[in-house]
Amino acid sequence: MNLILIGLAAFLVLGSVAALEMKNLLSAVIAVGVVGLGLSVLFLLLGAPDIAITQVVVEVIVVTVMIRATTRTTDEEKGPPRSLAAVVVGVGSALVIVGFGIAAFAELPRFGAERPTPSFWYLAEALRGTGAGNVVTSIVLDFRGYDTLGEATVILVSIAGALVIARHVARDGKVPRA
Amino acid sequence: MTFYCLIFALLAVGLYGLLAKRNMLKKILGLVILDNAVNLLLIAVGYRSGKGAPILLPGDDPAAFARSSVDPLPQALVLTSIVIGLGVTMILVAMALRLHQRYGTLDVDRMDRLKG
Amino acid sequence: MPRERDGLSAIVRVVTQWLFVPILVYGLGVGFFGHLTPGGGFAGGVVIACGFVLATIAFGGRTGPAPVFHRWAASLEAVGAMTYLGMAALGWSAGHFMQAWTPRGEDFTLASAPFLVVLNLAILLKVGAGLFAGFMVLVLFDRATGATAREGGDA
Numbered sequence: 001m002n003l004i005l006i007g008l009a010a011f012l013v014l015g016s017v018a019a020l021e022m023k024n025l026l027s028a029v030i031a032v033g034v035v036g037l038g039l040s041v042l043f044l045l046l047g048a049p050d051i052a053i054t055q056v057v058v059e060v061i062v063v064t065v066m067i068r069a070t071t072r073t074t075d076e077e078k079g080p081p082r083s084l085a086a087v088v089v090g091v092g093s094a095l096v097i098v099g100f101g102i103a104a105f106a107e108l109p110r111f112g113a114e115r116p117t118p119s120f121w122y123l124a125e126a127l128r129g130t131g132a133g134n135v136v137t138s139i140v141l142d143f144r145g146y147d148t149l150g151e152a153t154v155i156l157v158s159i160a161g162a163l164v165i166a167r168h169v170a171r172d173g174k175v176p177r178a
Numbered sequence: 179m180t181f182y183c184l185i186f187a188l189l190a191v192g193l194y195g196l197l198a199k200r201n202m203l204k205k206i207l208g209l210v211i212l213d214n215a216v217n218l219l220l221i222a223v224g225y226r227s228g229k230g231a232p233i234l235l236p237g238d239d240p241a242a243f244a245r246s247s248v249d250p251l252p253q254a255l256v257l258t259s260i261v262i263g264l265g266v267t268m269i270l271v272a273m274a275l276r277l278h279q280r281y282g283t284l285d286v287d288r289m290d291r292l293k294g
Numbered sequence: 295m296p297r298e299r300d301g302l303s304a305i306v307r308v309v310t311q312w313l314f315v316p317i318l319v320y321g322l323g324v325g326f327f328g329h330l331t332p333g334g335g336f337a338g339g340v341v342i343a344c345g346f347v348l349a350t351i352a353f354g355g356r357t358g359p360a361p362v363f364h365r366w367a368a369s370l371e372a373v374g375a376m377t378y379l380g381m382a383a384l385g386w387s388a389g390h391f392m393q394a395w396t397p398r399g400e401d402f403t404l405a406s407a408p409f410l411v412v413l414n415l416a417i418l419l420k421v422g423a424g425l426f427a428g429f430m431v432l433v434l435f436d437r438a439t440g441a442t443a444r445e446g447g448d449a
Contacts, residue, residue, distance in 0.1 A: 133331075147255075
């Protein structure tokens, strides 16, 4: 079982690297879509079915939006690669974060091992306290309802922001020089 | 531990794409990969070997259920995080389209020279 | 000169006509029964938004089922958010702010937790309408700047 998980994760990493290095933007977007679908299978194997449903559909919408953006602007990534400084900064910061992360996770319990969490109380209390069989729903909507309210606010603000950016042009149809 | 290392590799790839690429759409793809890596890391922390999904079905024993499912708390966090990632991606694409319309290019280095 | 019909080819349009309502029903099912089966308001909402995105792309932004709804998309999102907040706040007087305060029915049926059902519906409305409104923002933006695709129709 662990072997399947590791194999899928390696597939994800390879797909992401391929997506970023491809010159044709359309192919890069489709590669990211494939990575997302593989991720959904990985979620299912890790015991998270609602996350898997959400991830598949969200990936489809992301790929749709990005393909629209690609066909309306450029299709190829032209020009020389960025200066050495930018690449060094990118790779350097990535390595620093990865180094710290691995050092930190080496201290934590092994992958898949038991560890003390507050979830035992949630699992025991879900049916009696809220009447729901799906413990994740009862956590999201009942035990931690405030977090969901915050998430609703974030989506509202992000869509309002997108509207403001586009409204500027759409009102008179002319391209403003600003 | 290998699994965690692979997830960190995915995170590094996403971060590299966000910082070191010059095309705006590639940067947005880097952010999408970064989002995926972070969500996967949260769910991986909540995984328990050999246990099942946190859904209580009719006929299950509630007392034994608490010891036989993976951790539901990271799943609750990731559920909202995925949808928020989609909203943020949409607004970033709107910004990228607006920038392309204004400057005629999606390349951040050429935009730097064209500003003003 | 007569312009080409908006949207994609005839096969895609026919298949979308058949698939559109089942997608919405599936989304509603996943959302409604979120307290019993995997899913919930978020999954149901994104499935419904995805169905509307499919309709918009297959038929172009001007015909088909999508343009009927896009005026109400922004308002529906706000209605969803207000419903969520209202249900949570209504329990205030009984001392159950943000906790399940409605009476409960038999376990493992639809009515076993009406509070959660209403909240799931509110989140479904909010997420579905909000994400569809965001997508329509991009479509209208392209239409206003006069950008045309290299192939395909208007959306």
